[in-house]
Amino acid sequence: MRFTRGAMLSGIVFWAVNSFAETVSSTELINKAKDYDGKTVVYQGEVIGEVMARGEYAWVNLNDGKNALGIWIRKDLVGQIANTGSYKVIGDTVEVTGVFHRSCLAHGGDLDIHAESLRLIENGNRVRQHLSSRRLKLAFGLGLTLIILWISKILIKPRKQK
Amino acid sequence: MILKPRKDDFQIIAYYLGKVILGLGLTMFLPLVLALILKERAPALDFLLSLEITLIIGLLLERFFQTDKSLNWMQGMIVVSLSWLAAMFLGAIPLYLSGHWASYLDACFDSMSGFATTGLTLVQNLDHLSYSHNLWRHLIMFIGGQGIVIVALSLFVKGFTGGFTMYVGEARDERIEPNIVHTSQFIWLVSIVYLILGTLALGLTGLWNGMSAFNSFFHGACVFMAAFDTGGFAPQSQNILYYHSLPYEVITVVIMILGAINFKLHYHLWMGNLKEIFRNIETRTFFATIMLTFLITAFGLYQIGAYPKVMLLFRKGFYQLISGHTGTGFQTIYARQFVTDWNDLALVGVICAMALGGAACSTTGAIKMIRIGIIYKALVQDIKKIILPERTIVIQKFHHIKEVILEDKQVRPALIITLGYLILYGLGTIVGMFYGYPFLHSLFESTSAAANVGLSCGVTDVAMPSVLKVTYIIQMWAGRLEFMSVLTLFGFVYAAFKGK
Numbered sequence: 007m008r009f010t011r012g013a014m015l016s017g018i019v020f021w022a023v024n025s026f027a028e029t030v031s032s033t034e035l036i037n038k039a040k041d042y043d044g045k046t047v048v049y050q051g052e053v054i055g056e057v058m059a060r061g062e063y064a065w066v067n068l069n070d071g072k073n074a075l076g077i078w079i080r081k082d083l084v085g086q087i088a089n090t091g092s093y094k095v096i097g098d099t100v101e102v103t104g105v106f107h108r109s110c111l112a113h114g115g116d117l118d119i120h121a122e123s124l125r126l127i128e129n130g131n132r133v134r135q136h137l138s139s140r141r142l143k144l145a146f147g148l149g150l151t152l153i154i155l156w157i158s159k160i161l162i163k164p165r166k167q168k
Numbered sequence: 169m170i171l172k173p174r175k176d177d178f179q180i181i182a183y184y185l186g187k188v189i190l191g192l193g194l195t196m197f198l199p200l201v202l203a204l205i206l207k208e209r210a211p212a213l214d215f216l217l218s219l220e221i222t223l224i225i226g227l228l229l230e231r232f233f234q235t236d237k238s239l240n241w242m243q244g245m246i247v248v249s250l251s252w253l254a255a256m257f258l259g260a261i262p263l264y265l266s267g268h269w270a271s272y273l274d275a276c277f278d279s280m281s282g283f284a285t286t287g288l289t290l291v292q293n294l295d296h297l298s299y300s301h302n303l304w305r306h307l308i309m310f311i312g313g314q315g316i317v318i319v320a321l322s323l324f325v326k327g328f329t330g331g332f333t334m335y336v337g338e339a340r341d342e343r344i345e346p347n348i349v350h351t352s353q354f355i356w357l358v359s360i361v362y363l364i365l366g367t368l369a370l371g372l373t374g375l376w377n378g379m380s381a382f383n384s385f386f387h388g389a390c391v392f393m394a395a396f397d398t399g400g401f402a403p404q405s406q407n408i409l410y411y412h413s414l415p416y417e418v419i420t421v422v423i424m425i426l427g428a429i430n431f432k433l434h435y436h437l438w439m440g441n442l443k444e445i446f447r448n449i450e451t452r453t454f455f456a457t458i459m460l461t462f463l464i465t466a467f468g469l470y471q472i473g474a475y476p477k478v479m480l481l482f483r484k485g486f487y488q489l490i491s492g493h494t495g496t497g498f499q500t501i502y503a504r505q506f507v508t509d510w511n512d513l514a515l516v517g518v519i520c521a522m523a524l525g526g527a528a529c530s531t532t533g534a535i536k537m538i539r540i541g542i543i544y545k546a547l548v549q550d551i552k553k554i555i556l557p558e559r560t561i562v563i564q565k566f567h568h569i570k571e572v573i574l575e576d577k578q579v580r581p582a583l584i585i586t587l588g589y590l591i592l593y594g595l596g597t598i599v600g601m602f603y604g605y606p607f608l609h610s611l612f613e614s615t616s617a618a619a620n621v622g623l624s625c626g627v628t629d630v631a632m633p634s635v636l637k638v639t640y641i642i643q644m645w646a647g648r649l650e651f652m653s654v655l656t657l658f659g660f661v662y663a664a665f666k667g668k
Binding site: 055115 | 210213220223380410475484508509
């Protein structure tokens with residue numbers, strides 16, 4: 007009974023934090039790490055790199071445009087992530103709620119967030135590669151110049167110096 | 169009387185500079201090929217353009233300044249210093265074209281940082297940089313670590329003469345084998361063998377960490393190049409923190425230490441002379457300074473209780489320290505954490521470690537262990553002379569591959585170069601303070617730049633003043649080349665204007 011009441015209470019607190027808390031930026035978390043240490047925070051960012059599964063859990067790195075922070079999260083919660091940011095892909099933007107650690111005892115002193123929930127904010131997408139026609143023309147012109155120079159190097163032998 | 173340089177001097181310098189540029193241009197084929205394989209079309213075009221520009225400049229110099237004369241000392245030194253500047257400007261082209269650097273100056277900053285194996289960076293949105301550009305960032309560290317001129321001339325150009333001059337000009341003054349081409353080939357052999365082993369170790373760890381096979385080995389190769397060449401770039405913006413992995417950190421520590429060891433020592437270890445590692449003055453000094461600087465850093469961190477467990481102290485305190493001491497610059501903490509989470513004493517420990525550096529004839533920068541060892545021995549000798557009776561002849565020896573009797577001719581250059589580095593650290597600090605950065609932060613960043621380390625406490629940023637960016641570029645350049653060739657270039661320019 008005590009357990010159920012405790013669980014309910016923590017559930018309510020978690021729901022309240024999740025519903026009303028403002029997202030904290032990575033800069034704020036890094037610069038004021040001592041203030042946020044051990045507190046539940048809401049952090050939002052683009053999933054970058056890869057989701058790295060480690061047993062029942064996974065590491066997800068979220069970049070909010072300034073820095074990327076490591077998120078330690080249950081593997082079943084990362085199923086929503088379909089796109090991870092790279093050169094050709096803009097990763098999904100997600101919001102996580104979890105406990106912030108200035109120097110995580112479980113993870114070798116990493117500054118990280120142990121997430122309890124993850125919410126998909128925006129789907130990522132593939133980036134269309136754009137080729138500049140100006141650069142293409144320039145590359146063509148320089149290529150011709152290079153070929154001419156190379157041929158002249160082969161054909162015209164330099165004079166022997168005295 | 170200062171003599172004006174002859175026309176011949178300019179011709180020979182320009183001709184060999186052309187050859188180096190041609191060699192550098194050929195290295196751009198690697199990222200170009202990777203871009204084509206991975207269908208990174210825009211980056212492929214960036215590298216094609218850069219390659220064409222580089223080869224055209226190289227060919228023009230070689231064509232119009234054709235000569236069959238060999239380099240003398242002065243010319244060799246100038247070729248070296250100019251080659252590093254040329255490499256910076258040309259190597260920055262693909263970086264700038266990628267759109268991930270705010271200005272060409274920023275791209276030049278990263279290019280010099282890469283070639284000089286520093287690791288300070290002004291890249292923006294690194295997590296979306298193409299694989300080919302990332303390969304280039306790490307490849308320039310690998311090339312710079314071996315020595316741009318040596319790489320270009322010994323591997324890509326036939327008829328390589330005047331090698332030893334340029335070998336010395338690139339801050340290597342010990343021959344491993346009698347022939348300089350064989351020496352540079354041995355350095356390449358060591359590097360390639362370790363590249364294969366290191367990439368394999370990091371790649372397998374990456375797989376175990378939950379990364380995809382391609383990324384595991386691509387990151388493995390990049391991180392190896394940055395670690396062995398004590399560079400410090402990494403493919404992701406969080407640097408080594410991205411991997412959240414103890415095995416990854418342990419492996420990079422081993423590679424960083426291997427990179428900080430004298431190639432001559434590698435040679436003797438490879439030949440089975442394992443005792444050398446325990447007797448050599450450089451490894452002994454290295455061990456002693458690591459212990460001493462770690463003691464300072466650990467005490468500082470203990471004072472503020474930053475890392476309450478021993479394991480944490482090692483993964484954060486020791487990792488940043490060894491990264492700084494070897495001149496690598498890998499970080500497992502955010503730059504600002506040096507300021508927000510560490511106290512001044514801990515920072516001073518890391519600054520001292522950065523200022524000292526690794527072994528001579530390795531890929532590290534800074535004062536270097538052999539000089540620290542020699543200065544220490546000279547100090548001991550002088551103290552003995554004072555204490556012992558006047559008639560006593562005090563002979564001080566040190567072991568570096570063989571037993572060597574300490575003489576003034578070894579102490580003097582060691583002290584001059586050390587003084588040069590201390591001045592360089594100080595000058596950068598003053599410029600930083602001129603722009604309003606606190607003393608310790610300015611000293612930290614300046615030492616990191618001049619000692620070619622790459623650790624940052626947050627000063628290095630896109631928004632920092634251009635003058636400070638240029639200052640750090642000069643520090644990285646002069647620090648990597650250990651002044652000699654840079655000072656020769658300044659002397660040459662002065663003589664060109666004022667000479668008779």
